[in-house]
Amino acid sequence: xxxxxxxxxxxxxxxxxxxxxxxxxxxxxxxxxxxxxxxxxxxxxxxxxxxxxxxxxxxxxxxxxxxxxxxxxxxxxxxxxxxxxxxxxxxxxxxxxxxxxxxxxxxxxxxxxxxxxxxxxxxxxxxxxxxxxxxxxxxxxxxxxxxxxxxxxxxxxxxxxxxxxxxxxxxxxxxxxxxxxxxxxxxxxxxxxxxxxxxxxxxxxxxxxxxxxxxxxxxxxxxxxxxxxxxxxxxxxxxxxxxxxxxxxxxxxxxxxxxxxxxxxxxxxxx
Numbered sequence: 001x002x003x004x005x006x007x008x009x010x011x012x013x014x015x016x017x018x019x020x021x022x023x024x025x026x027x028x029x030x031x032x033x034x035x036x037x038x039x040x041x042x043x044x045x046x047x048x049x050x051x052x053x054x055x056x057x058x059x060x061x062x063x064x065x066x067x068x069x070x071x072x073x074x075x076x077x078x079x080x081x082x083x084x085x086x087x088x089x090x091x092x093x094x095x096x097x098x099x100x101x102x103x104x105x106x107x108x109x110x111x112x113x114x115x116x117x118x119x120x121x122x123x124x125x126x127x128x129x130x131x132x133x134x135x136x137x138x139x140x141x142x143x144x145x146x147x148x149x150x151x152x153x154x155x156x157x158x159x160x161x162x163x164x165x166x167x168x169x170x171x172x173x174x175x176x177x178x179x180x181x182x183x184x185x186x187x188x189x190x191x192x193x194x195x196x197x198x199x200x201x202x203x204x205x206x207x208x209x210x211x212x213x214x215x216x217x218x219x220x221x222x223x224x225x226x227x228x229x230x231x232x233x234x235x236x237x238x239x240x241x242x243x244x245x246x247x248x249x250x251x252x253x254x255x256x257x258x259x260x261x262x263x264x265x266x267x268x269x270x271x
Contacts, residue, residue, distance in 0.1 A: 013148030017141040017210035020163035021203030024136065025196070027167040031174025032195025035182050044248045046179075049172030051252035054239040055259025056169040057136075057231045063267040064162040065139055065228035068146070069221040087222035091135065091229025098131055099237065129177050129198035132238060135230030136166045137202030141209025142223045148214050157270035164270075165263040170199060 069084040143159040178195030182188060209227070213220050243252030 013144050013214050014207055014210045016148075016159075017144040017206040018203055020140045020144060020159070021137050021206030023163055024140065024167045024170050024202045024206075025199045028133075028170040028174040028199035028202075029192075029196035031171035031176075032178040032192045034175045035178040035188055035191045035195065038179070039182075043246045044251055046176055047243045047246060047248040047252040048255040049176060050239055050243045051255025052259035052262075053169040053173055054235045054243070055256040055261070056165050056263040057235050057239070057259075058256075059260040059263035059267070060139065060162055060165050061228040061231045061235075063264055064143060064158055064165075065224045065231075068143075068158070069224035069228070072146075073221045083221035084225040087225030088229035088232075090222075091226035091231075092233040093229075094226075095131070095135065095230045095233040095237075098134075099233075102127055102131055128238070129173065130201050132173075132234050133170075133199050133202050134205050135227050135234060136170075137205030138209040139224075139227035139231060140166060140202070141206035141211075142213050142220070142227050144206070145210035145213030146220045146224065148210070158267055161263075161266040161270040165266055166202075168262065169259065170202075174199065 066084055066088065069087065070081055073080050073083045075082075140159065140163050143162055144156075147156050147159055174195045177198050178191040181191040181194055186194070209223065213223050240256075243249065243255075
């Protein structure tokens with residue numbers, strides 16, 4: 001792990017963000033690949049994994065994004081927290097807007113959201129997960145850009161921890177996309193293909209985030225909290241409600257707790 005951190009410190013931050021984004025995409029593909037080995041999955045397992053995903057995202061939003069954003073902001077009191085508050089609100093607002101405009105459907109295959117369209121339900125599910133993955137890739141890239149810019153509170157260990165945490169929750173997420181598709185009659189290969197494809201946006205968003213922060217350094221506190229606001233919106237609007245659709249809410253809650261602890265521990269331990 002130390003060798004990886006040293007290597008990422010020695011290369012261009014945009015390339016480091018690309019590598020981190022590719023890692024999270026690959027892990028999503030590994031999760032989607034489970035469709036070749038399993039015919040189905042229980043709702044209990046799916047809800048537990050979705051809870052884990054939510055826990056990782058909430059912990060990452062605070063420990064990896066909001067806390068450094070506040071720490072590196074100038075001033076004191078309300079002045080110091082202002083960039084984080086503005087960025088957080090704008091991040092949630094962006095996802096709110098995309099959620100209202102972009103046609104998509106959630107894992108339970110119930111009502112579609114966004115602009116009405118005749119697109120296939122498979123396409124709508126992929127768009128939903130893609131929407132989910134944009135803030136994750138952005139968060140990774142922004143943190144790597146902050147490290148390269150030399151901001152206090154942004155560390156390469158913290159950036160690596162965030163990438164690993166996002167990767168961990170992407171594994172069950174890939175499975176959660178490919179398996180419902182398989183149950184809908186989609187072939188194994190297409191289910192895998194669509195499952196991994198949902199995360200291709202992460203390396204793209206990571207590169208854009210790193211480039212933006214590295215090129216325009218004063219925006220870093222806003223960019224970090226922007227990514228946090230976008231992730232929290234996804235958790236509250238999509239992930240948590242999805243776990244409340246069946247009788248396994250307690251398992252989902254414990255999955256959330258475990259995910260939060262794992263992400264918090266990695267961020268503090270590596271950062």
